[in-house]
Amino acid sequence: MSVDTTLTGTEIRARFLDFYASQGHVKMPSSSLVPHNDPTVLLTTAGMQQMIPYFLGRETPPAVRMTSSQKCFRTTDIDKVGNQRTLTFFEMLGNFSVGDYFKREAITYAWEFLTKVLHLPADRLHPTVHPEDDEAPQLWQEIAGYADEAIVRLDENWWGPPGASGPCGPDSEIYYDRGVAYGCGQADCKPGCECERFLEIWNLVFMQFYQDLDGSRTPLPRRNIDTGMGLERLTMVLQGKESVFDTDLLRTIIDRFATITETPYGRDAKSDTSLRVIADHGRSLVFLAADGVLPSNEGRGYIFRRILRRAVRHGKLLGLDKPFLAEAANTVIDLMGDYYTELKTQRERIIEVLSLEEKKFSQTLNTGLSLLNDLLQDLKQRQQSTIPGEEVFRLYDTHGFPVELTQEIAAEQGFSIDASGFEQSMQRQQERSRAGASNTFAQAQDDRALTEILQRHGTTEFLGYDGLVGSSKVIALVVNGEEVSAISAPQRALVILDKTPFYAESGGQIGDHGDLSSPMGNFQVQDTRRPLKGLIVHYGELTEGHLRVGDTVQADVIEQRRADTMRNHSATHLLHKALRDLLGPQVQQRGSLVEPERLRFDFTSPRPLTSADLSHIDGQINEWIRANYPVQTKIMPIHDAMDTGAMALFGEKYDDIVRVVSMGSSIELCGGTHCATTGQIGSYITVQETSIAAGIRRIEALTGRAADAYLRQRRETVERIASLLQVQTDQVETRVEQILQDLTAARRQITHYQRNEAQAQALSLIQQAQDIAGIPVIAATVSAPDAKVLRDMGEMLRDKVPQGVVVLASDLGERIALQVNIDPALTKRGLNAGKLAGAVGERLGGKGGGRPDSAQGGGKDKTAIEPALELAKAFVRDNLK
Template sequence: MSVNTTLTGTEIRARYLDFFASKGHTRVPSSSLVPRNDPTVLLTTAGMQQMIPYFLGRETPPASRLTSAQKCFRTTDIDKVGNQRSLTFFEMLGNFSVGDYFKRDAISYAWEFLTQVVKLPPDRLHPTVHPEDDEAPAYWREIAGFADEAIVRLDENWWGPPGASGPCGPDSEIYYDRGSQYGCGEADCKPGCDCERFLEIWNLVFMQYYQDLDGTRTPLPRRNIDTGLGLERLTMLLQGKESVFEIDLYRGIVDHFATLAQTSYGKDAKTDASLRVIADHGRALVFLAADGVLPSNEGRGYIFRRILRRAVRHGKLLGLDKPFLAEAATTVIKLMGDYYTELRTQQERIIEILSMEEQKFSQTLSTGLSLLNELLDQLRQKQQTVIPGEDVFKLYDTHGFPVELTQEIASEQGFSIDTAGFEQSMQRQQERSRAASSFVQATDERALDQILKQHGTTEFTGYQGITDSSKVIALVVDGEEVESISAPQQALVILNRTPFYAESGGQIGDRGDLTSPLGTFHVQDTRRPLKGLIVHYGAMSEGHLRVGENVQADVVEQRREDTMRNHSATHLLHKALRDLLGTQVEQRGSLVEPERLRFDFTSPHALTSSDIAHIDEQVNRWIRANYPVETNIMPIKDAMSTGAMALFGEKYDDLVRVVSMGQSIELCGGTHCRSTGQIGLYLTIQETSSAAGIRRIEALTGRAAEAYLRRRSATVDSIASILQVQSDQVESRVEQLNQELAAAKRQIAQFQRADALRQAETIVQQSKEVSGIPVVAASVSVPDDKVLREMGEMVRTKLKQPGVVVLASDLGERIALQVTIDPALTKRGLHAGKIAGSIGSHLGGKGGGRPEIAQGGGKNKAALGSALELVATLVRDTIK
């Protein structure tokens, strides 16, 4: 199968980009795995995603011919990763035409590259086309000399949009024949067969239509080309390897993990599958972390966490008990950091995120083991041997405990799991997950898209003021354009110009009123659902509003001013953090509201109280300096040369807005104070962890900060009054009271222990012999569970021979139970956890624990006497 074993994956990528550059294509860098302005998908799944705005005519491309090597991540085959072919993260080589060439040239370029540049044997290549596409087969016959019967027609040769709507069209896929030894042996085996013989390597998409949410397809204004060639698959063929995991882009990662596990790839099928999983997932995690994806329980973060947990589980199967993913990240970065330079610049952060999350999951595994053992004890008491599927799924989904490990431990202890029940729970969760992750656009999108095409972009005048005269150019109700609305109708209002700021860059949208001679529309929110189009969301509070009417647009002044104070303060905060912690600090999100500001930034460690005090002092020093806030529009290159800070992962237009205040210079489209002095006062109120490697500051400015300090001052005065001291003496008085309280607690504990000892002396005398074993079952008076445990141990040690101690105490809302058994008796079948479970159940509650010591309880106080009488029977029936 080998064609050219001398080419590395890096060289193949370079040859592809060089080839299309020679055909007039402009190289564009890979976009982030986090899609820009595309809520239809969680992650970048294809090279064409960054091209969609160009295909739809919403943005101007840098050129009509483009080529790229794009980072991609697909979640559909996560559970299949481990076989020879499936990947989550991969590289997609692509060439794109935005209204330039179409089918003929796309086919010609593909054929030339495959047969002349990388020299794949032409007789091994087989094209497929859509049955209703007559043009593509004609070009394949003309350019490559294929007979018509050699061109396979497949219904699945249609490329749909990555989300619910978007550009689409027929496609032509190119398959490579790996040889009959990989086939199914059927006479009609051909491209599209499920066997391993024919491998799809390149998809040529002829983008001709736009698909609406309802499935309706309309021709695009310009026909486009989008192609995707899998780098890993092509490299596998050229290097003559059996799987993508053996190519040079992967083998170093696989071998690194194999070395850690003290094994070698190719030694054992089960081991190889686990090595493939952690190699793919390990590589994917490095790229996700580099692009700002952080572990969480939803969205992209859930995907990150899911594949990390899957990798750790397979690491456990290989015997890797210590964290290994962060260590292996350096291998991934070494292999791919020359082309994807963000891996090197983010290396320290990537390693820290992986280390923290892997360590956290190791703790999760420990918790899962404890929960599983408790579940097995409960099932034993009920004499059940099958773990319900819902419980298995809860361990897996809620606590991240691998199903395979649950099954293994259960089998060792004589249990099985309800696989069907687990699968049903998993299916329900997947349906919920798909519903949550699939993007369902508002019904208004189509109407707004037409409005944008017809009327153009909205002029924003909010930098100059908070009021303006404007004209209603469109009204939308329930996804349809209407000519008029009346109170109390809800609607979307689009003006030709507006002072209302649309939510963007962390700053929330403005509120206010649109007033015409016939009515008032109350704006509850302002957004920009399509680039360039500002939409006012709200309801008519009185009267009527018609398309074409002139309105007075008034933003709520105090709300805007408070928001501007907080927004300007985030810039000063960002600068203060970088000055204190270093230039590696990067903004990772913000929220700017009238009431407060929230600022997320990269940092592996929490800020100290001294750090926070320093930041507050610095920000307030700049506020008092009353620096003018200046804005300038300039080319992005000029802006970056001034040292302006740009947001990580953000894609900017050629012309950007630069906001300067003192030493702070940032790219920003938000509204700001005229000078820093207008912020008034800055106060950090909280610093917490937002995610792995991300810290969050919440702060107040202006009126909100003043109100906060007044409340704090009033609280201190109130406490001083209660303590009957001056306000400046509160701290010392509270410290004194704490010391007195600690001393009192120690004295009480001494009294309680002495009382417990006296009770223990009496209780020991009440022991009864059961099957030759001293058994104590008594009700005692103690203040809490801790003293009850201590008393149980006291009584056990005072017995003259190994015995069983069961103590119960009324703690108010419940009866607390403590079971203590001498270790020598556990070898004879006695188990404290089982006894606690039986007695707890008798009390209307539960119990459980280790063989030597266990706890339990219940709320049925009337059953306490009979519960204690049950102890002797349990011991007699169990002792061997």
């Protein structure tokens, strides 16, 4: 039976998942592009990332056999996007075994799916193995009938962890032979050759080891299977296409923009590349935004911004001067929203995020072009033809101006860029970034030790819902990533107890502080976290005595700190409910911080909140506080919780059994600590509402003691102002308005006097005009309060002295300001105000530039004013034609 080339990408995905489901695998939904509880990577780069906790034994998998189509994102080869197969966003088809089957079944299933389900010709499929793996070649011979010499051994058949450390093992890759027409013509051409003939389509990873940061490997408790096959690449093979961009997964997007730009696809290599980049980056941006990634200058937000900037630049290359990413988003959502339903439910927010950032970057482009043109003008005056690398980097890093665009514009004007200097500047920045991440190794070492403790002792029992004090046993101590049996003061360490009243940082609520005390010593808890699911860890310092594994300690949480935190946490729930009541159910929480001193709440909103909105929210929350609703908690299955209308947080991963917290009409899934009644919150006040990203707003608020202190401070401030103004507190606003009106009138009068004085000075200078080569030249020092008045004086003199040149200098305190005006008729005779300002500004120890008829400049060398004005006269004499 021949290959069905009419299969769509969607149908191929379904066949894969259905096949493995028929082999006892549970279909797993794709996890978010933002990795869950994995700080070693910014984005999900492989299908197995959501499986790592199961492979390491840190969490119990929902099944020992699983299959998925996982959203993945990689920027390793971002500069190659647009060639035949390189993508940033792609789907990874995979099947996984957690301690169940191993190599034999993995190879058998793969061979059956490729040859019997997809009907790919067996003689076109070629396996490769790791040279030290003797079992895999024997299985390929037995299962698929390969001769031993037909199985290629490659050193690169080893799969490493997605981050700095993690599970790994040898792998077996399956290559597809595209035919001799794609080959290099060499007799020894085979899988692994760099030519285009043999295309890797599937990687079967035999997960056997854990790789530490230092590269050492130890066997995993259970042997696992992880396979990965790119959907786009497989679709390219089945549909008989030359490129992944020609498949139905991407061609629809390309054709849409080919129509918009009136650029036929397939006619020109350069425009084809731009169309492909827009197609890939458009998909990437839609999925990043859907998973809550927002543009910023660091981390995954910077990746989002970089992808968007590349897309906009390639749009410009195609002549797209108006915003177009909304069109790309709609095309992607219509194409992929049936399977990835989150795209359709978040369509408006995705489009808003992309549109706002695109608009912002368009402004950045305009700013960058202006800065670049100024830079090129300056280099021309200095007769230099290479843009320094640090200037290229400044445009790129500070202003977001793409390096490629800088290079292109520079070349058009006969300039080159110092690529080496740019790379050095980039390297310095990367070194600074790496320095900021210096704790990664220590964290990984701690995680390794804590994983072993969790496996040995099990989860920590949390007592903190019922009290702040408890008697506990020390079951482990960790210092610098190593377990120790005892610590002595003063020593920093991680303490793990069998049970604890200390709340570990989670869900926005920060961890508790307090003390662990025993007759032998006292440990000050400075933070409490849950680095591994189920394990509560106390971070701090032993301040006196000794502490040993096995000791019984009294665990005391700081009561006032916990009480303030609970007030803020309960108020956060009420705030969430009030926002949804006011703005609608589309409001979603996008983050929170619950501290003793304040609360911070990030949420989606199509618009800023007005003063009236904030007053309404404050009033509503305080009304609920006064109602003194009981705060109730229930433990129930997640499906039952969702049926009650409980709100689940966007992007949060929940267990099958959840804790539901309700207070009045607010019902949320939450594991945090709360007041017993809403009345215990005391009072609530919003202190700030701001934008933190496109479509994301932030509210900061205070409750209880902090709210009382804030209002008391505000009252005292008003009383002090009233005293200074010598009025009653209720008259402060009226008196301030009157003062502002008086101040505005006084400023107008001062400006009037300054203009009259400037006009008088300017008129007196007309008599001082010197005749140089037949034209009147005024070069003088004047008194001006600011650069604007100086500019007005120059323009006035130019109008009063036809066919003349005006050069004015004024001491503004920190610098000498310079104004140059030239009659437009003289610009045709070789005089240029911009060049004249540049020459005089340089003599003043600064710079200058501008239009041929009007320019500005200045410097800081006050002793050079007279020589600089004489230079201006010489400039006129030397350059007048």
